[in-house]
Amino acid sequence: MLYTIENKIKEARNLKDVHILNTLEEINIVSDPIRLKILLTLGTSPKTAQDLSDALGVSRSKVHYHLKILEQNGIVEVVKTELINGITQKYFLPVAKAFIPNSQIFNKNLEEKLFSFKIDSKSYDLFKKDLDALIKKYNQATLEKDSFQVQIYKLS
Numbered sequence: 705m706l707y708t709i710e711n712k713i714k715e716a717r718n719l720k721d722v723h724i725l726n727t728l729e730e731i732n733i734v735s736d737p738i739r740l741k742i743l744l745t746l747g748t749s750p751k752t753a754q755d756l757s758d759a760l761g762v763s764r765s766k767v768h769y770h771l772k773i774l775e776q777n778g779i780v781e782v783v784k785t786e787l788i789n790g791i792t793q794k795y796f797l798p799v800a801k802a803f804i805p806n807s808q809i810f811n812k813n814l815e816e817k818l819f820s821f822k823i824d825s826k827s828y829d830l831f832k833k834d835l836d837a838l839i840k841k842y843n844q845a846t847l848e849k850d851s852f853q854v855q856i857y858k859l860s
Contacts, residue, residue, distance in 0.1 A: 719748060719797065719798065719799070719800055719801050720799060720800040720801070721800065721801055721802065722800055722801070722802050722803075722804055723778075723779070723798075723799050723800035723802070723803050723804070724804055724805075724806050725803055725804065725805045725806060725809075726806045726809070727809070728809060729777075730777060730779075731805050731809070733773060733774065733777050733779060734774075734779060734803055736770070738760070738762060738766065738767075738770050739770045739773065739774055739779075741760055742756055742760070742767065742770055742771065742774065742780075743774070743779070743780070743798050743803075745759050745760060746780065746796060746797060746798055747798075748797070748801065749797075750783050750784060750795035750796060750797050751795065751796060752793050752794060752795055752796070753767045753768050753771055753794070753796075754793075756771075756796075771796060774796075775796070778799060779798060779799060779803070780796045780797065780798050780799065781796070781797060781799055782794045782795065782796060783795050783796065783797045835856070
C-alpha cells in the first residue's frame with residue numbers, strides 16, 4: 705500500500721504549532737542527540753523506525769528504544785499502522801512543529817504570577833487588538849530590577 709502525498713499533507717496539518725516543555729525531564733528527553741536527530745528527521749513526514757534507521761545510520765533497535773521514550777512522553781505519536789508480511793509497521797510524527805521550553809523552568813528566582821486561560825478563535829481578533837494596545841502602553845516603560853516578562857503562545 706502506497707503512502708500518498710495527500711495523506712502526508714493531511715497529517716502534517718494536524719500537527720500543533722508549538723508544544724511547551726514544562727519540565728527539565730521533558731527538555732532532557734528531546735535534547736538527547738539521537739532523539740533530537742529523530743525529531744529533525746521526522747519533520748512533518750511520517751516515517752517508520754526502519755526509515756529513521758536508514759536515514760540516521762543507527763540500528764533499528766536503537767531507534768525503537770528512543771521512539772518508545774519519545775512516544776511515552778508525548779513527543780511523538782503513531783499516526784498510521786500498516787501490516788506488511790505479518791509485521792505491523794508504525795509511522796511516527798512529532799506532536800508539534802516546534803518544541804519550546806517553559807521559561808519558568810529556567811527562572812526559578814522569579815516571582816511567579818501565572819495567568820492561564822483559553823480563548824476561542826472568534827474572540828481572538830478583539831483580544832489581539834486589546835493586547836496590542838496594552839503592549840504599546842507598557843512597552844514604553846523602562847525596565848527596573850523588579851520586571852515581568854509576558855509570553856503568549858498559540859496552541860493548536
